[in-house]
Amino acid sequence: MSTPLLEIQDLHAEIxxxxxxxxxxxxxxKGQVHALMGPNGSGKSTLSNxxxxxxxxxxxxxxxxFNGQDIxxxxxxxxxxxxxxxxxxxPIAVSGVSVANFVRTAMxxxxxxxxxxxxxxxxxxxxxxxxxxEESFATRYVNDGFSGGEKKRLxxxxxxxxxxxxxxxxxxxxxxxxxxxxxxxxxxxRLRGPELGILLITHxxxxxxxxxxDVVHVFVDGKIVRSGGKELALELEAKGYAPYExxxxxx
Amino acid sequence: MSDDKALNIGQNYEQQYGFHDPEKFVFxxxxxxxxxxxxxxxxxxxxxxxxxxxxxxALEIYEKKPMPVWADMSLLGQIKFDDIxxxxxxxxxxxxxxxxxxxxxxxxxxxxxLGIPEAERKFLAGVTAQYESEVVxxxxxxxxxxxxxxxxxxxxxxxxxxxLVKKYFGTIIPAADNKFSALNSAVWSGGSFIYVPKGxxxxxxxxxYFRINAKNMGQFERTLIIADEGSSVHYIxxxxxxxxxxxxxxxxxxxxVALPHAHIRYTTIQNWSKNVYNLVTKRAAAHExxxxxxxxxxxGSKLTMKxxxxxxxxxxxxxxxxxxxxxxxxxxxxxxxxMVHLAPETSSTILSKSISKDGGRSxxxxxVKVYPDAENVKCSVRCDALLMDEISRSDTYPTMExxxxxxxxxHEATVSKVGEExxxxxxxxxxxxxxxxxxVVNGFFEAFAKELPLEYAxxxxxxxxxxxxxxVG
Numbered sequence: 001m002s003t004p005l006l007e008i009q010d011l012h013a014e015i016x017x018x019x020x021x022x023x024x025x026x027x028x029x030k031g032q033v034h035a036l037m038g039p040n041g042s043g044k045s046t047l048s049n050x051x052x053x054x055x056x057x058x059x060x061x062x063x064x065x066f067n068g069q070d071i072x073x074x075x076x077x078x079x080x081x082x083x084x085x086x087x088x089x090x091p092i093a094v095s096g097v098s099v100a101n102f103v104r105t106a107m108x109x110x111x112x113x114x115x116x117x118x119x120x121x122x123x124x125x126x127x128x129x130x131x132x133x134e135e136s137f138a139t140r141y142v143n144d145g146f147s148g149g150e151k152k153r154l155x156x157x158x159x160x161x162x163x164x165x166x167x168x169x170x171x172x173x174x175x176x177x178x179x180x181x182x183x184x185x186x187x188x189x190r191l192r193g194p195e196l197g198i199l200l201i202t203h204x205x206x207x208x209x210x211x212x213x214d215v216v217h218v219f220v221d222g223k224i225v226r227s228g229g230k231e232l233a234l235e236l237e238a239k240g241y242a243p244y245e246x247x248x249x250x251x
Numbered sequence: 252m253s254d255d256k257a258l259n260i261g262q263n264y265e266q267q268y269g270f271h272d273p274e275k276f277v278f279x280x281x282x283x284x285x286x287x288x289x290x291x292x293x294x295x296x297x298x299x300x301x302x303x304x305x306x307x308x309a310l311e312i313y314e315k316k317p318m319p320v321w322a323d324m325s326l327l328g329q330i331k332f333d334d335i336x337x338x339x340x341x342x343x344x345x346x347x348x349x350x351x352x353x354x355x356x357x358x359x360x361x362x363x364x365l366g367i368p369e370a371e372r373k374f375l376a377g378v379t380a381q382y383e384s385e386v387v388x389x390x391x392x393x394x395x396x397x398x399x400x401x402x403x404x405x406x407x408x409x410x411x412x413x414x415l416v417k418k419y420f421g422t423i424i425p426a427a428d429n430k431f432s433a434l435n436s437a438v439w440s441g442g443s444f445i446y447v448p449k450g451x452x453x454x455x456x457x458x459x460y461f462r463i464n465a466k467n468m469g470q471f472e473r474t475l476i477i478a479d480e481g482s483s484v485h486y487i488x489x490x491x492x493x494x495x496x497x498x499x500x501x502x503x504x505x506x507x508v509a510l511p512h513a514h515i516r517y518t519t520i521q522n523w524s525k526n527v528y529n530l531v532t533k534r535a536a537a538h539e540x541x542x543x544x545x546x547x548x549x550x551g552s553k554l555t556m557k558x559x560x561x562x563x564x565x566x567x568x569x570x571x572x573x574x575x576x577x578x579x580x581x582x583x584x585x586x587x588x589x590m591v592h593l594a595p596e597t598s599s600t601i602l603s604k605s606i607s608k609d610g611g612r613s614x615x616x617x618x619v620k621v622y623p624d625a626e627n628v629k630c631s632v633r634c635d636a637l638l639m640d641e642i643s644r645s646d647t648y649p650t651m652e653x654x655x656x657x658x659x660x661x662h663e664a665t666v667s668k669v670g671e672e673x674x675x676x677x678x679x680x681x682x683x684x685x686x687x688x689x690x691v692v693n694g695f696f697e698a699f700a701k702e703l704p705l706e707y708a709x710x711x712x713x714x715x716x717x718x719x720x721x722x723v724g
Contacts, residue, residue: 052679055671080681092676095667096694102680105690109681141694158680 003068005030005197006051006166011062013050020046022222023062028166028197035200035208035233038219039241044201045089047219048170051199052076052086066166081110085164087155089171093143099154100124100138103161110162127160130190132183148175149184156187167191168199173207185210205237220244264494264551268365269524271493272357274465276383277345280338282467286310289437292338296406296440299413309426309436316430319556323583323612326554330528335469335500337438344385347404351388358382365491367460375487376455377402381472382462384440395453400484401446402457405473408444415446419475423506423562424534431556432532435471435504442472442503447482447513456485456518463492463499463527474505478513478541485516491551494524498553501527507535509543511565516544523552525581531557539565539594549576549584558616560589563597563625570599578611578643587616587648590630592655598629606692608639613646619660620652631661637695638668639688667695 006028013021020043028034038044050057051064053076064072071079094102103124108115128137131153143151152172159167169188173181188211192198200211208216208230216232217224218241225244226232278295280288289310293303318327343355351359351368362368362380371378377391379402386404395402401412409416426436443459463470478484492499501523509515515535523529529552535543545559561570572588590599605613615634636645647664669691677687 049675052675054675075684076675076678077681077683077687080679086679088676088679092673094673094677094691094694096697097690102690105682105686106680109683109686162680 002030004028004065005032005067006199007063007065008051009063009065011047011050011064012060013046013057014060015046015057019060020057020222021050024222024224026217026224028199030165030197031194032215033192033198033200033211033213034215034217035202035213036217036219036224037202037205037233037236039245040203042220043222044203044219045170046222048086048089048168048199048201051079051168052084053079077109081112083110083165085159085162085167087152087159087167087169087172089174091143091146091151091155093141093146095141095144097142098139099142099157102142103158106158107161124161127157130160131157131187133157149177149180152176152180152184153187156184160187160191165195166197166199168201170201171203172200173202173204181207182210205233208233218244264524268491268522269494270361270364271464271495272361274339275342275355275357276339276465277342278338278340279465280336282336283333284310284335284337284438288337292438292440295340298409301417302409305421305426306437306439309433312427313430313433313437316427316433318430322556323554323585323614326583327528327556330498330500332500334467334497336465336467337469337471338440339383339465339468340385341383341387341464343387344382347379347386347389347407349388349390354380354388358387361462361464362388362460365460365462370458374455375458376453377457379404379443379459380462381441381459381470383465383468384470386441391457392455395451398451399448400451400453401444403444405442405444405475406440408475412444412446415477416444416475419477419506419508421506423508423536424504424532428532431502431530432504435473435502435532438469439471439473439504441470442474442505443476443486444474445476445484445486447478447484449479450481451479452482453484456487458487458489461488461490461501463490463501463523466495467497467499468492469500469502471501472503474503475508476506476515476517477508478510478515480510481512482510483514485518487518487520489520489522491522492524492527495526497526499527501529501531501552503531503533505531505533507533507543509535509537509541509568511539511541513538514542516546517559518546518548520548520550521552521555521557522550525551525553527552529555529557531555533557534560534562534589535570536562536564537568537570537597540567541565542569542571544571545573545588547572547574547586549574549586551582552584553581554583554585556585558587558589558618560591560618561599562591562593563599564593565597566594567596568594569597572601572603574601574603574615576603576605576613578605578607578613580609580611583612583614585614585616587614587618589618590620591618592621592625592628592630595624595626595628597625600630601632601634603634604637604695605635605645606637606639606695607643607645610640610642612644614648615646615664616648618650618652621655621658621660623654625655626657628655628657629659633661633663635664635695636666637692638666639692640669
């Protein structure tokens with residue numbers, strides 16, 4: 001069996017001394033799409049931040065292996081350069097930095113000597129047009145005054161350009177109307193392939209109508225309480241998280 | 252601004268500017284300030300009687316005036332006025348020369364290190380170089396001299412053009428304006444005197460460079476620029492000092508007179524070492540249709556208090572201040588601008604940008620005043636501050652006193668923080684922490700450049716970069 005792309009082993013993490021992740025184990029293989037579904041406040045964003053090494057979150061126990069390498073103590077930028085991408089739930093504005101400049105700088109950082117300056121323009125234009133954004137998008141300042149839909153498009157645009165091998169997409173569907181949701185989902189689907197692993201973090205099932213997951217995990221109170229196939233998402237849609245929350249409390 | 256420069260300000264200060272030469276002087280006043288000090292200074296300069304009287308009157312005012320209560324007294328209150336040498340005439344300061352080879356070797360060497368002669372050859376129309384209290388070198392392009400442009404050290408100006416100096420000296424900034432203008436008026440020495448005749452356009456900048464070398468030094472240069480009707484001139488000043496553990500004091504007075512249709516641009520790149528108190532009064536009078544622009548870059552010093560002003564005294568006069576400040580550890584840049592509209596149809600713009608890091612503090616302090624008869628005035632003020640960390644600080648004190656009708660005033664102020672979330676976002680795209688910080692800072696300036704007329708942006712970039720590379724002041 002080949003090495004898993006991502007292997008999370010009994011991960012515990014806390015913020016300001018409060019434990020949020022209470023022992024998570026999860027394995028994602030290349031080519032797989034996993035959906036992690038949970039109610040608000042269950043710690044989903046903590047998991048995505050911890051996977052990228054956000055300094056606010058302290059890992060107290062467990063390990064994160066990426067392509068077999070222990071990256072638990074790696075800095076955020078090193079994880080990104082190794083091929084991990086995080087699509088933010090709330091992308092941050094960077095005033096005065098144009099989208100094009102930002103994406104180019106990020107690509108240079110991630111690709112290093114392999115960055116093809118000549119190819120960049122063409123590829124960038126194509127990626128923008130596929131996501132239905134106008135060319136003027138390139139000269140706007142990163143997330144500065146962007147609508148919710150524009151912010152999420154920019155996240156997927158970056159993912160398209162950076163070509164990660166693991167994409168963690170945190171609530172990419174939040175704040176999107178149905179048309180934007182379709183465009184963004186199509187963008188993600190285009191990137192699916194045998195080399196890419198995706199962890200979709202979401203509250204609602206609706207995103208999974210567009211991006212079909214291989215595995216669905218139910219995430220409640222800092223733990224994965226159940227895993228199954230895509231039918232699990234539909235079951236959640238029908239019954240909600242309540243039965244699991246009870247389990248979590250009694251357990 | 253390119254690459255990491257904005258972040259590295261002051262990092263190589265020791266090597267680039269913080270060195271000092273042995274003190275060689277023909278006269279050094281006693282520590283502290285007395286009537287005798289003032290008389291000695293005036294006597295050594297062979298000044299006319301009116302100037303001595305002016306100085307002594309200013310000394311009385313200085314002694315009576317209290318310290319400004321609104322200032323950052325935690326720093327200002329530390330100045331040991333009695334430990335300062337108020338006048339130091341270096342060897343070579345007996346009569347300045349227009350040949351670098353005649354400047355004493357130590358001093359020439361210092362200016363060489365600072366890149367002044369090189370800058371002069373490359374892109375300046377004239378230079379004065381002041382060392383301690385005296386101008387040791389001055390030059391001006393021959394063709395400008397032929398057109399009647401005067402560019403001298405202030406002391407020479409007073410000797411050679413006493414009437415012109417007497418007519419304007421102290422008229423824009425009276426000794427009694429504030430405590431430090433009074434101090435300067437009492438003990439001033441050096442500085443530049445410029446007169447540009449009617450209709451003459453000085454296309455290439457003139458520059459002054461101010462260097463403090465001695466410990467506990469007080470430098471009090473005095474500059475007066477008169478641009479006659481329809482003329483234009485661009486003046487640049489730079490300054491540095493050695494790093495000492497004890498403090499030095501720099502307190503200048505700069506008066507500009509822009510007669511009708513004249514245009515003065517005054518650029519400052521202040522890069523004093525972190526033991527220098529920089530307490531400067533700068534003010535211009537802009538007559539009908541005249542334009543005065545202050546470009547004020549504050550990188551160095553311990554405490555700077557400086558609010559370049561334009562008094563718009565003639566119809567349709569225009570004033571602009573562009574202020575950029577960097578505050579690092581132990582520094583407080585208390586900078587800003589004043590626009591005083593005394594005539595109708597006058598307009599002004601104030602743009603201020605500050606970056607504070609490592610516990611540094613930046614203050615924007617500004618005044619916009621419109622007098623009752625000044626109708627149809629336009630003014631816009633914008634100040635943005637960027638805080639690089641939690642321990643740095645930024646304050647904004649914009650004062651508006653509008654006593655006229657039909658006035659358009661705009662004011663905008665922002666404070667942004669380079670936060671953990673912003674760095675995390677950029678680093679999650681593969682940027683190293685330093686690269687991420689640089690990107691935020693560059694972005695801060697990019698937005699600034701977009702709001703500026705192109706020539707300003709280019710100018711400022713060029714100067715800040717040259718300053719940091721040590722090629723020009």
